[in-house]
Amino acid sequence: MSERFTVSILPEDKKVPAEKGENLLDVLLKSSVQIDTACGSQGICRKCKVRITGKNGEPETKLACQTEITGDMEVLIPEVDVKSIQVVNDDFLEVDGGLDSEMAVAFDIGTTTLKAEVFTIPEGRTIARISSLNPQRVFGHDVMSRIQAASNPNNAATMTGMIRKSIEGMCKRLLKRTGISYEQISRIVIAGNTVMLHLFFGMDITGMGKYPYTPVSLSATVEDASPFGFDEFIKTEIIGLPAISSYLGGDLVAGILTTGIHEKRETSLLIDIGTNAEIILSYNGSLIATSCAAGPALEGMNIQCGMTAGPGAIEEVEIGHEIRLNIIPGYRQPLGLCGSGIIDLIAELIRVGLIDSKGRMLSSDGHVSQEIQSRVRKYKGTHAFYLTEDILFTQKDVRQVQLAKGAILSGFRALKEYSGMSPEDVRSVYIAGEFGRNLKLDHIKRLGFLDDMPNAEYNFLGNSSIAGAKMIGSNPSLLQKAEKIAGKVAAFPLSSFEGYQRLFVQSLEFPGNPEMGGENAKNQN
Amino acid sequence: MQRTKTEILNDLADAVVTMDENRAVELAKEALQANIDAYEAITTGLSKGMEVVGQKYENGEYFIPELLVCSDAMYAGIDVLKPHIKADSIKTVGRIVIGVVEGDTHDIGKNLVKIMLESSGFEVHDLGRDVPLKRFIDESERLEAQIICMSTLMTTTMVGMERVIDMLRGAGLRKRYKVMVGGGPISQSFADKIGADGYALHAASAVKKAKELLGIS
Numbered sequence: 001m002s003e004r005f006t007v008s009i010l011p012e013d014k015k016v017p018a019e020k021g022e023n024l025l026d027v028l029l030k031s032s033v034q035i036d037t038a039c040g041s042q043g044i045c046r047k048c049k050v051r052i053t054g055k056n057g058e059p060e061t062k063l064a065c066q067t068e069i070t071g072d073m074e075v076l077i078p079e080v081d082v083k084s085i086q087v088v089n090d091d092f093l094e095v096d097g098g099l100d101s102e103m104a105v106a107f108d109i110g111t112t113t114l115k116a117e118v119f120t121i122p123e124g125r126t127i128a129r130i131s132s133l134n135p136q137r138v139f140g141h142d143v144m145s146r147i148q149a150a151s152n153p154n155n156a157a158t159m160t161g162m163i164r165k166s167i168e169g170m171c172k173r174l175l176k177r178t179g180i181s182y183e184q185i186s187r188i189v190i191a192g193n194t195v196m197l198h199l200f201f202g203m204d205i206t207g208m209g210k211y212p213y214t215p216v217s218l219s220a221t222v223e224d225a226s227p228f229g230f231d232e233f234i235k236t237e238i239i240g241l242p243a244i245s246s247y248l249g250g251d252l253v254a255g256i257l258t259t260g261i262h263e264k265r266e267t268s269l270l271i272d273i274g275t276n277a278e279i280i281l282s283y284n285g286s287l288i289a290t291s292c293a294a295g296p297a298l299e300g301m302n303i304q305c306g307m308t309a310g311p312g313a314i315e316e317v318e319i320g321h322e323i324r325l326n327i328i329p330g331y332r333q334p335l336g337l338c339g340s341g342i343i344d345l346i347a348e349l350i351r352v353g354l355i356d357s358k359g360r361m362l363s364s365d366g367h368v369s370q371e372i373q374s375r376v377r378k379y380k381g382t383h384a385f386y387l388t389e390d391i392l393f394t395q396k397d398v399r400q401v402q403l404a405k406g407a408i409l410s411g412f413r414a415l416k417e418y419s420g421m422s423p424e425d426v427r428s429v430y431i432a433g434e435f436g437r438n439l440k441l442d443h444i445k446r447l448g449f450l451d452d453m454p455n456a457e458y459n460f461l462g463n464s465s466i467a468g469a470k471m472i473g474s475n476p477s478l479l480q481k482a483e484k485i486a487g488k489v490a491a492f493p494l495s496s497f498e499g500y501q502r503l504f505v506q507s508l509e510f511p512g513n514p515e516m517g518g519e520n521a522k523n524q525n
Numbered sequence: 526m527q528r529t530k531t532e533i534l535n536d537l538a539d540a541v542v543t544m545d546e547n548r549a550v551e552l553a554k555e556a557l558q559a560n561i562d563a564y565e566a567i568t569t570g571l572s573k574g575m576e577v578v579g580q581k582y583e584n585g586e587y588f589i590p591e592l593l594v595c596s597d598a599m600y601a602g603i604d605v606l607k608p609h610i611k612a613d614s615i616k617t618v619g620r621i622v623i624g625v626v627e628g629d630t631h632d633i634g635k636n637l638v639k640i641m642l643e644s645s646g647f648e649v650h651d652l653g654r655d656v657p658l659k660r661f662i663d664e665s666e667r668l669e670a671q672i673i674c675m676s677t678l679m680t681t682t683m684v685g686m687e688r689v690i691d692m693l694r695g696a697g698l699r700k701r702y703k704v705m706v707g708g709g710p711i712s713q714s715f716a717d718k719i720g721a722d723g724y725a726l727h728a729a730s731a732v733k734k735a736k737e738l739l740g741i742s
Binding site for chain 1: 590680682
């Protein structure tokens with residue numbers, strides 16, 4: 001048995017046990033300390049700064065994610081930065097005295113991020129927004145590792161406690177910041193994937209861990225808030241959205257409700273891009289949905305110099321005679337590439353001929369200046385593109401993005417084959433998800449996330465999950481509609497689709513560069 | 526003018542690396558005409574090419590589609606040569622049972638490993654995906670395999686690998702087989718924890734590991 005120490009957390013003065021060698025950030029998150037992190041413990045976002053006093057020493061400022069437990073210690077958590085509560089200034093100012101109306105809070109519980117908005121009802125005018133990381137991430141970054149962790153009932157209970165506490169805490173922070181009272185909050189509406197909804201409502205998730213992926217319940221939930229640990233919210237009810245299947249959750253039902261594709265006569269598509277990408281096709285009066293394992297690359301994870309979108313992240317890249325970078329302000333130098341920056345960079349490298357349609361990085365043949373060309377350098381037996389001297393994008397990074405986009409494109413193609421729809425018939429395409437907000441139509445085409453749909457109009461929605469939760473918050477009778485939608489969608493699992501491997505492999509290639517002629521035609525089949 | 530044996534064998538390897546299926550077929554025919562032993566044409570020609578492909582895949586230069594197209598070229602060449610293999614020249618490196626464990630249906634990774642193992646001379650019996658745990662043992666016993674390879678992409682089904690090892694122990698068969706595990710969430714430390722004999726990060730390194738386990742260099 002390894003050595004155990006005590007970590008005293010200030011200013012709360014809470015004492016928690018920790019094992020030698022454990023990561024301090026993990027220990028803090030496990031004990032439900034409110035602490036921000038953005039880079040996935042890589043030590044680059046510097047948001048998890050704490051003051052540590054060891055046995056015999058002066059207090060030092062360190063990054064919790066880069067600190068190992070080596071003995072008893074005292075950790076002072078800095079006051080939560082008010083800036084991390086993003087108040088929508090315009091809405092907030094406009095309200096001007098209307099703050100005493102009836103309100104609701106809408107949540108999107110993501111595996112990685114929790115987002116909430118407080119808004120007036122029935123108008124649905126947003127007063128303030130807040131986002132925070134899901135503290136369950138100490139049990140793993142993806143849904144599967146949470147399910148695995150839940151095979152131990154103690155972990156399951158801890159995860160349920162964590163998420164309830166976070167949601168309650170976020171509600172309180174919203175109220176504190178805006179001066180809205182508890183009594184004004186009529187309801188809290190929660191959308192999220194099926195696993196997150198199960199955990200919030202305290203249902204067993206282990207059945208969803210293996211084929212045939214059985215959930216406990218897919219129904220909508222309407223309960224009083226206080227028994228969930230929301231002691232002060234005595235007049236508030238909690239509404240959980242219904243889900244479609246283990247892999248198609250209440251977030252998606254909310255998205256469908258927002259776009260109205262379930263009521264559309266013409267063929268339409270809704271694509272929610274995240275670690276799991278969901279595609280819903282509305283065709284001939286039916287709704288068919290599938291979920292593709294895109295992986296976290298599009299969110300900047302598993303990428304050598306990747307990071308989540310935050311201060312210091314490169315979010316746009318343009319290659320001309322020189323390189324122009326657009327960096328999210330708030331840090332003195334670029335720290336890494338976030339999802340949209342990664343996509344921009346690949347799209348540009350394809351355009352200038354430094355990545356071919358197979359995804360191979362080329363050290364010659366580029367249609368670019370010598371200076372740009374010279375940024376492709378040998379790196380670990382293959383190549384990397386040096387965006388700056390410190391930020392590089394490697395051949396393996398390109399492969400990660402190909403896996404992500406291959407998963408989405410093959411999901412689209414499987415749905416297409418299965419339903420018999422033709423891309424020419426599609427009239428509207430809705431792209432949802434935080435990542436989708438920054439995605440440009442040009443990227444979708446250049447990287448080949450989807451096949452060409454010449455008659456479609458593209459709409460970029462951002463977080464459609466929270467938008468749907470808001471609709472229900474404003475008008476709870478829509479919950480019945482949501483249940484109808486959930487019941488109507490036919491889940492189509494890709495793994496059971498004959499010939500999926502072939503589709504996936506064919507979908508890994510980039511469509512080639514239209515400016516360069518030949519390549520394009522060759523790869524269209 | 527007749528070309529030398531070395532030239533033909535090198536070209537066979539090259540046809541695989543350059544993904545040229547037609548050329549692999551033509552060269553296989555040329556090898557037969559030049560009285561090159563069919564088995565040798567596979568092991569020191571086509572398979573050598575696939576080995577290079579494996580290296581390129583490992584360092585990121587080639588990707589899944591390239592690996593599959595290269596293997597198509599290899600198999601096309603093998604199809605030409607196979608009927609001419611003399612029974613006594615076959616030296617199977619080892620016999621392997623492979624599959625994706627129960628509860629998981631993701632099999633692309635397993636298929637890549639299978640290709641690489643076959644190309645280096647292993648006899649591979651593929652049980653497919655969502656394989657009931659006991660079948661790994663039953664089939665290995667029936668086929669007298671030396672290695673059991675298990676794959677999974679999901680963290681939730683990893684536990685099945687440990688069960689197979691426990692079942693082997695329970696039946697007193699643990700020493701009879703080498704157990705290899707792989708797949709997205711699998712790591713060396715997980716392999717150590719469950720008492721597996723080997724783990725490989727890539728399809729290409731799985732071959733090295735399998736040979737190492739059987740004491741073949």
